[in-house]
Amino acid sequence: MKITVDMAKCEDHGQCAIAAPVAFRMNDDGKLEHDGEVDDAYLDEVEEAADVCPVQAILIGA
Amino acid sequence: MSTGHVVVVGGSLGGLRAAEQLRAAGHDGPVTVVGEEPWLPYNRPPLSKEVLADPGDHDPARLHAGIAFRRRASVEDVEFRVGRRVVSADLARRALALDDGTALTYDGLVVATGLRARRLAVPGPTEGRHVVRTLDDACALRAAIADASQVVVVGAGFVGCETAASLHTLGLPVTVVHPEAVAFEPALGREVGAAIQRHLEAAGITFVSGVGVAAYAGVGAVAGVLLDDGRTLEASLVVEAVGSACNTEWLEGNGLDLSDGVLTDNDLRVVGAQRVVAVGDVSRFPNPLFGPDLGARPRRVEHWSMPTDTAKRAAATLVADLAGTPGPDTPFAPTPSFWSDLLDLRLQAYGSPALGSELRLEEGDLARLGDGAVVTYHHDGALVGVLAVNIPPARLRALRDRFAAPVAVH
Numbered sequence: 001m002k003i004t005v006d007m008a009k010c011e012d013h014g015q016c017a018i019a020a021p022v023a024f025r026m027n028d029d030g031k032l033e034h035d036g037e038v039d040d041a042y043l044d045e046v047e048e049a050a051d052v053c054p055v056q057a058i059l060i061g062a
Numbered sequence: 063m064s065t066g067h068v069v070v071v072g073g074s075l076g077g078l079r080a081a082e083q084l085r086a087a088g089h090d091g092p093v094t095v096v097g098e099e100p101w102l103p104y105n106r107p108p109l110s111k112e113v114l115a116d117p118g119d120h121d122p123a124r125l126h127a128g129i130a131f132r133r134r135a136s137v138e139d140v141e142f143r144v145g146r147r148v149v150s151a152d153l154a155r156r157a158l159a160l161d162d163g164t165a166l167t168y169d170g171l172v173v174a175t176g177l178r179a180r181r182l183a184v185p186g187p188t189e190g191r192h193v194v195r196t197l198d199d200a201c202a203l204r205a206a207i208a209d210a211s212q213v214v215v216v217g218a219g220f221v222g223c224e225t226a227a228s229l230h231t232l233g234l235p236v237t238v239v240h241p242e243a244v245a246f247e248p249a250l251g252r253e254v255g256a257a258i259q260r261h262l263e264a265a266g267i268t269f270v271s272g273v274g275v276a277a278y279a280g281v282g283a284v285a286g287v288l289l290d291d292g293r294t295l296e297a298s299l300v301v302e303a304v305g306s307a308c309n310t311e312w313l314e315g316n317g318l319d320l321s322d323g324v325l326t327d328n329d330l331r332v333v334g335a336q337r338v339v340a341v342g343d344v345s346r347f348p349n350p351l352f353g354p355d356l357g358a359r360p361r362r363v364e365h366w367s368m369p370t371d372t373a374k375r376a377a378a379t380l381v382a383d384l385a386g387t388p389g390p391d392t393p394f395a396p397t398p399s400f401w402s403d404l405l406d407l408r409l410q411a412y413g414s415p416a417l418g419s420e421l422r423l424e425e426g427d428l429a430r431l432g433d434g435a436v437v438t439y440h441h442d443g444a445l446v447g448v449l450a451v452n453i454p455p456a457r458l459r460a461l462r463d464r465f466a467a468p469v470a471v472h
Contacts, residue, residue, distance in 0.1 A: 013401060013410070014455025018462060026456035047134075051079070051370050054401060056105055056131060 001040050001061050005032065009057035016049035016058060024049060065384035066091050066169025069158060071148045071312070073097015074106070076174035076342030076369035078131055083377035084172075085136035089384075093140040094166065096158075098175075100145040101197055104129045107366060109200040110221050111403055114228040117207040126197055148175075153316045153335050170380045173313065173324055173332060173340035174373075177306035177364070182216065186278025186288075191300045194221055203301065210234055210299035214287045216275055218245035220402050222303030223262065227404045229301075230267050237268040237295055239287065244271060250411075250449060251421050254437055257428035258404065265405050270295070306364070308344050322346055323362045328394050330376035337383050339376035342369035351395040351465060353444050356417060363398050363414065371396035397465055406432055408452055412462040415439040415447030426451070436461070 003023055012032055016024040023038045023046055038046055043060075050058040068084055070077045070093065077095050084093055097103070101122075108129050119125070133140075147161040151171075158166045179193035192203045207229070215226045218240035230236045242248065245262070246255035259269055270289070279286035279294060287295045310320045317334050319325035324340040325333045326347045332338040340347075343364040350357040375394045382389035402409040418439025426435030431451050439447035448461045 011403075012455055014458050015399070017455065018459045021459075026454070028454075028456070030454045030456065050132075052367065052399075054107060054366070056129075059132065 001038055001043060001046065003034060003036055003038055003046060004059040005034055006057040006059065007032075009055045011055055013054045015052045015054060019052050020045035020049035022046075065089050065381060067167070068093050068170040068172065068380065068384075069166055069168040070095040070172040070174055071151075071158070072172075072174030072176055072309075072342070072344075073099060073101075073142060073144055074103055074174070074176055074342070074369070075131070075366075076176060076344075076373055077172070078103035078133065078137075079370050079373035080172045080174055080341050080377055081137045081140045082134045083373045084381065085134070086374075087377045087381040089377070089381045091169075093137070094168075095140060095142045096146050096148055096160065096166070097142065097144045098147040099196055099198070101126050101130075102142055102144060103131045103133075104197060105131060106195070109197065110194050110224040111228055113197075113200045114204060114207075114225065115231065117204045117232065120201050120204040122197060122201045125201060129197070148312050151313055151316060153313075153318075153338060156337075169337065170384050171335075171338040172376060172380065173310075173338065173344060174342050174369070175309035175312070176342050176344050178309055179302070180305045180307050182275055182302050182304055184275055184277050187280045187282055187284050189282060190280070190284035190298065191278065191302060193302050194225055195306070206299055207232065207234070212296050213237070213299045213301065214239060214295050214297035215301045215303060216240070216287070217303035217305070218242065218259070218269065218271075219249060219303060219305070220246075220400075222301070223258070223404055224402060225301050225303060226267050227262065230265065231405070234299075235268075237270060237297075238262075239270045239273060239275060239289065239295065241272065241274045245269065249416050250437075251415065251418065251439070253421060253423075253428060254415075254449065257431055257435075258407065258409075260429075261407060261431050262404065308362075310344065325360055329379040329389055330372055330394070331379055331383070337380065339380045341372040341376045345372055345376075347372070347394070349395055350393045351397060352414070352417060352446055353442075356441060356446070357395075361414075365398045365400040367399040368396070397462060399462070406452075410450045410453070410455075410458060410461075411447060412458075413439070413445070413447035413465060415449055417441055417446040425453075 179195035244255040245259040274290045276290040277288040323344045323346040346360040424436045434452040
C-alpha cells in the first residue's frame with residue numbers, strides 16, 4: 001500500500017513510529033522518516049498509525 | 063455477516079471510530095451515526111492550539127475542512143445524521159427519539175455522546191464568556207480575539223493552559239485564575255504542576271492560584287472577574303475551562319448507572335443493557351493495566367487515545383453479541399496516552415499520572431523543563447504513569463512499553 005504524510009501538518013509527535021515501526025521512524029533529530037510503500041500485510045499497523053496521529057497527517061492508499 | 067442495524071449516538075471521534083471498527087469487526091449491516099453538532103467528525107485538540115493561532119479567518123466551514131477526520135472507505139455507506147440530537151432512549155424497545163420528532167430503532171447501540179463543556183454558574187453578564195469544546199466555540203472565540211484587550215482564563219488544566227498559551231502567543235495579556243495551588247495539580251501532581259506554571263509565568267502568563275470566581279462584572283458584556291477573595295481582575299474576554307459534564311441525560315429512565323458517564327464492563331458492554339456498548343470519554347470501565355486493585359475500579363479516561371482504543375474493543379464486543387458468538391477473550395487493557403503543547407514545551411504522557419500517589423523525577427531538572435525531563439508516577443509500588451517533557455520522540459516507545467503486562471480482572 002502507498003503511504004503519504006502531509007509534512008505541512010506533521011509535528012513529529014512520533015506516535016506513528018510506536019504504532020507501525022515497519023513504516024515510520026523518528027531520526028536522531030526528532031524528525032519523522034517514513035517509507036512511501038509498505039507491504040499490505042501491515043495494513044492493520046499502518047491504519048493504527050494513521051488513527052493515532054495527533055494531527056491526522058497520514059494518508060493510506062491514495 | 064449481517065447483524066442488523068447499528069445506531070451510533072455521538073458524531074465525534076468515538077462515533078467515527080465506532081463505525082469504522084464495526085466494519086473492521088465484520089458488521090456489514092446498516093450503520094447510522096447521529097451527531098448533535100452540525101459538522102462531520104473533526105479533531106478537537108487543535109481547537110485550543112492551531113485553530114486559535116491564526117484568528118484572522120473565522121469561517122467555520124474552512125476551519126472544519128482543516129481539522130475534519132478522514133473517513134475510511136469502509137464507512138462510505140454509513141449514514142451520518144449531523145445536527146441531530148437523540149433526546150431519549152427506550153432500551154427495552156430498542157428505540158431512540160430524536161429532536162426532530164422522529165424515531166430510530168436499532169438492533170445494536172453504541173453510546174458515544176462524550177462530554178460538554180461545563181460553565182460557571184455565577185452572576186453577571188454572559189456576553190464575552192467563552193468555552194473551548196466545539197468548533198463553533200472556537201470560531202466564536204477567534205471572532206472575539208480581535209477586540210480583546212485583557213484575557214482571563216478560568217481553569218488551569220490542559221484546555222485552560224493551552225488556550226492561555228495560544229492567546230499569549232498572539233500578544234494578548236493573559237491571566238489564568240484557578241482554585242488549585244498550582245496548574246495541572248489534579249492531573250500531574252503538585253511538583254510538576256508548579257514547574258510548568260513557573261515556566262509559563264516566566265514567559266509572561268500571569269497565574270492567580272487558589273481562588274475561585276464569585277461573579278462577573280460589567281454591563282451587557284464582561285468587563286471584569288470578581289474573585290472570591292475580594293479582588294477584581296480586569297477582563298474583556300473570558301475563557302472558562304472548568305471541566306466537562308457527561309452527555310448521558312438521553313439514557314435516563316433505563317435503570318443504568320449514569321453516576322459518572324456510563325458504567326460498562328471490561329468489554330465496554332453497558333451494564334444493565336443488552337446489545338449496547340459505550341465508547342470514548344463517556345464510558346466508565348475497569349482497566350486491568352492498573353493492576354488488580356486500581357484496575358478493577360471502573361474509571362472514565364478523557365484522553366484523546368481513548369475513543370480509538372475503546373471503539374475497537376466495543377465494536378468487536380457488539381458484533382459478537384449481535385451474532386450470538388463469544389466476544390474477545392483477552393482483558394481489555396489500553397494504555398492511555400495524551401499530549402499537550404504549551405509554548406515551547408511538549409508534554410507526552412502514557413498511563414494515568416493522576417492515579418499516582420508518589421512521583422519520581424527520573425531525568426532532567428524541573429527548574430529547566432525546556433531542556434527535557436522524565437517523571438514517573440507510582441501507586442503502591444507499581445508504575446501508573448509516565449510524563450515526558452521535551453523528550454525526543456524516538457524515545458517514546460520505550461517509555462510507553464514500560465507498563466507491565468496486565469492482570470486479568472474477569
